[in-house]
Amino acid sequence: MMNYYLGLDNGGTLVKAVLFDQNGRMVNRASEKLTMLTPAPGFTERDMDELWAANVRVLRTAVEKAGPEIAAQIKSVACSGHGKGLYLWGKDQRPAYRGIVSTDARAVDFADRFNSDGTIEKTFATNFQQILASQPVSILRWLQDHEPHVLANTQWIFECKDYIRFRLTGEAFAEITDYSGSNLLNLRERRFDQDLMATFGLGDLYRALPPLKHSTDICGFVTPEVAAQTGLPTGIPVAGGMFDIDACAIAMDILSDDKFCVIAGTWSINGFISRQPVNDHSVMMNSIYALPDYYFIEESSPTSAGNHEWFIERFMSEEKQLAETRGISVYRLTDEMAASVAPKDHDIIFLPYIYGSNYNPRAKACLIGLDSSHTRSQIIRAVMEGICLGHRVHLEKLLAHKKPRVIRLAGGAANSPFWVQLFADIFQLPVETLESSELGALGCAMAASVADGQYQDLAAASRAMVRVSQRYEPQIELADLYERKYKRFRQFSEQLDALWE
Known part of the structure; x- marks a missing residue:
């Protein structure tokens, strides 16, 4: 009899519940757009009760779509979520504050201070990370100064998916891949560190950190109340889950250091795994990976396919109408337009900084080299090339440490064969895409299958559940x-x- 595993993916804009069979084949999915609250400039928040309600709704829809026979064979659940941000649970058993999303910038002054007053020199030896405004340490310091009553009432410091798992089970745990990107964790010793927290002025909050767990650990069981609300079987195990980047990477079979992971979505995510951290300040982030004994070495910035989507929305209304007339997506039409231009037939350079750059947050996007002869097709090709070139900036920093035999590509750009070939040509490395279109949820389902005992470990789950769709070779010429x-x-x-200064 076939067993089924459910991945619950809470991203930057959507929550998705995706049901897979034990072979990694998607049975169905349900999704809902999440409401973003922006009460002040730089603030991006969510109502935590409404976030939970949205998760309940998509779970119920996915289970109902499956039908009673399949629903009875759902064996385990796991969650992924956006990293960083902050979700606080109160001593009164209610959300202690609104959920703070990873795009929140209220704590930028604290991050700047930590990076300039000597704090980072003290902390880097144990966590190998830059200090970002979106990390819990910066946000907690902002709350300490501006709303201290919130922290006085805080029982648990959660990341997004750990909050959702807590609501599924009633048990509080901190899954290690997510918290390892928070600056709260001693990465060298893989534990919370009160001295590290004290360096940030947060020593008193050590009490609010939940016990650490790993991605495939059982972190509780679906409660009868949640089962009644969602249709999930009562008492099935809920695995630890993982940070959404790890979930995608696991579902891309990034289980050895000879493959690089590239995710081309709103953010440009680029990384590889290593048994040792990169501790010379040459990369943006080290975090603990879902595969035991590995670190995820990351370079990232908000410079990827979100720029392409923005350009289409602002400047290509005629193309959207034409695509609708032809019965195709505007993305397919813009692919055709870009493909009609030979790479040597334009010299436009696009800097993909619509949402800034991690090297200079004040940087702005530019189209450089335009003249009266240029066409929309040439410009859209330049936009797509510029996004690939931005990824290559990150890739070059990673290549200084390791050269892969292949790139595994995910995100919106992976849906475009033309764009995938462009990545291969600009990287001059082979690029492979994956069969599944829901990699974050699939990575969760894989963790759930290991927690349930269907597979011995993530490597065994990957052999059964992950399949390459297509391989693109670089055009050497x-x-x-x-x-x-x-x-x-x-x-x-x-x-x-x-x-930009």
Whole structure:
């Protein structure tokens, strides 16, 4: 009899409940757009009760779609969620505050202070991380100064998916991949560290950190109340789950250091796994990976396919109407337009900084080199090339430490064969895409299958549940052309930096 596993993915904009069979085949999915609250400039929040209600609704829809026979064979659940941000649970058994999303910037002054007053020199030796405004340490310090009563009432410090798992089970745990990106964890010893928290001025909050668990650990069981609300079987185990980047990487079979993970969505996520952290300040982030004894070495910025979507929404209304007339998506139409232009037939450079850059948060997007001869097709190709070139900036920093035999690509760009080939040509490395379109949820389902005992470990789950869809080889004859474009991209970006101050 077939067993089924449910992945619950809470991202930056959507919550998705996706049901898979034990072979990794998607049975059905349900999703809902989440409401973002912006009560002040730089604030991005969610009502925590409404977030839980949205999770209940998508779970119920997915279970109902499956039907009673399949629903009875759902053996385990796991959650993934956006990293960073902050979700506080109160001593009065209610949310202690609104959920704070990873795009929140209220604590930027605290992050700047930590990065300039010597704090980072004290903390880097144990956590190998930059200090970001979106991390819990910065947000907690902001709350300490601005709303101390909130922290006085706080029982548990949660990340997004750990809060949802708590509501599923009634048991509080901290899953290690998520918290390892928070600056709250001693990565060297893989434990919470009261001295580290004291360095940030947060020593008193050590009491509010839940016990640590791993991705495939059982972290409780679906309560009768939740079962009645969702249709899930009562008492099935809920696995620890993982940070959404880890979930995608696990579902991309990133189980050895000879493959790089690239996620081209709103954010440009680029990384590889290693048994040792990179501790020379040359990469943005080290975090603990879902695979035991590995770190995830990450380079990232908000410079990826979100720029493409923004450009289409703002400037391509005619193309949207034409695509509708033809019965195709506007993304397929823009792929056709870009593919009609040979790479040598334009010299436009696009800097994909619509949402800033992690190197300079004040950087702005630019189209450089336009003249009266340029067409919309050339411009949209330049936008897509610029996003790939932005990924390559991150990739070059990673390549200084490790060269892969292949890139595994996910995110919105992976749905476009033209764009995937562009990545291969600009990276001059083979690029593979995956069969599943719901990688974050699949990674959760894989963790759930291990927690249930269906598979011995994530490697065994990967062999059964992950399949490559297609492989794209780089066109070697384009290497010199894209090398020149990459050098111009870097020159323009660096020379413009002084203008953004």
